[in-house]
Amino acid sequence: MQSFTHMDHRPPARRDWRVFWRLTRPHTLTAAFVPVCVGTVLALGETSIDWLLFAAMMIASLLIQAATNMFNEYYDYQRGLDSPESVGIGGAIVRDGLKPKTVLALAFGCLGLAMLIGIYICAESSWWLAVVGTICMAAGYFYTGGPVPIAYTPFGELAAGFFMGFVIILISFFIQTGYISGGAVLTAIPIAILVGAILLANNIRDLDGDREKGRKTLAILIGRDWAIRLLAAMFAVAFLWTAALAVFQIVPFWALLALLSIPKAIAATRGFIGKIKPIEMMPAMKATAQTNTQFGFLLAAGLLIAHWL
Template sequence: MQPSTHIDHRPPARRDWRVFWRLTRPHTLTAAFVPVCVGTVLALGETAVRLSLFAAMLIASLLIQTATNMFNEYYDYKRGLDSPESVGIGGAIVRDGLEPRTVLALAFACLGAAMLIGVYICSQSSWWLAVIGTVCMAAGYFYTGGPFPIAYTPFGELAAGFFMGFVIILISFFIQTGDVSVKAVLVAIPVAILVGAILLANNIRDLDGDREKGRKTLAILVGRDWAIRVLVMMFAAAFLWVVALVLFRVVPFWTLLALLSVPKAVAAARGFIGKTKPAEMMPAMKATAQTNTQFGFLLAIGLLVSRWL
């Protein structure tokens, strides 16, 4: 890891609401609400769902994801990764002039709010969730914070998929049912894969800049061409997993509606091929996040439809 050597050339601060909206990095929030929706719909097949718990879990997950994005913004600036020329929706500090301490304070405020909501969730389910929730929040911080950020290693995709995909689905299921089923675990896997794919797409886009700053992401480790192949394999694994679940009658036939998101995944993969400039890869990165959104919602719709037919 290299110390920050950047010179502060930040513009005057803007207080436009759109600056704060971009600070949340809304295209990444799909990694928070899709798992909550899938986990809750799975629970609907086991018990009557409490909407208050669903809403609390959804808001808490969005707050943790938002805090993670703000920590990313803060530490990328502190380590000199962001500049006014950086491509992406981030850059509220370098392009919009927000004070770094303001961004950091907002991140901790989001975590604080998530913790308060977590108290309510635990009081209605199990206090053991306080431990799991704390670990998830710590993972969000240490993704870019601390002396050994996860984002600087080849394990970023694994951490994101596990904590923001797999674990969130199981918590969303557990708070409604009081249990964790094998079916919930198996359905959580393809969603976790696609959450990890969002991060891989981001790292493919930022590969050259990250390499210069000393990061060792998976994309850097395997190279751009192989990183794109890994992304394709992740898409294929998620879709084939759903097909296998249907064939083995773990989930109903209607969950194959999730395969309608295949064209978006194809568009995402094709969008990276032959591209080397970050700006050229932005549409592909967006399509990767949209694949996760479409897949998750179609999967949830398929589970719902199967209960009615």
């Protein structure tokens, strides 16, 4: 009955392309393309790159991330969590009037396309990736779908960092090289942390509303102040880990270019301090995603420079 009540209050549907673009929540797509870039550049130090495989992996990862966001949009609406005033959502249903079933169909359509691309990737590398890819897509669905959504538990950051950061980097590396190296595993860790930080920032912003709706995110369990401290600690660990990788020559010295993203991480952390309203925390949320983007691209650039030299 709840969904019918929402249906009655939806505005007239709009079909502008910008509606569908917002539905993908483009500010979160950094969590998809950064790991693919880093994993591929890491592979460049081991072998020549198959750019068609790189493109396929990039598109598949973006489709899975977009599908995850659409499932989020659909299931949060079905559970009565989204309203026209909600901050940080695509708003395709509550603001733009798209039918919930349309959003759900688009989500499954994105996963279907990702699966088709995945068949090509498996054919060119290993069919074991079909198992890994299926698990990643299932994680995207169960993030907000299913009886106990991951997003409603304290494990959202861990799941996001592991699947969209760590695993994607290693798959991107594996499809180029045919194996997984210890260096790739260790280098994937700071990216995984920063992807998890994006979700933590999102949960800090939505803390009050999530608590009212019965969610039990990590930010709710430890409180706003400790969640902000945890965010700062995650940034610090990611940077210190990268510095240690360079000191122990697991990555070249040029990888330290990633540390140039520290000011953005500081801005992201400070942006949450003393803020209560979600709209006030949007710049900090954006800065967190930008930290991941800057860190990832600077790390990739450093690895490329070291390769060319």
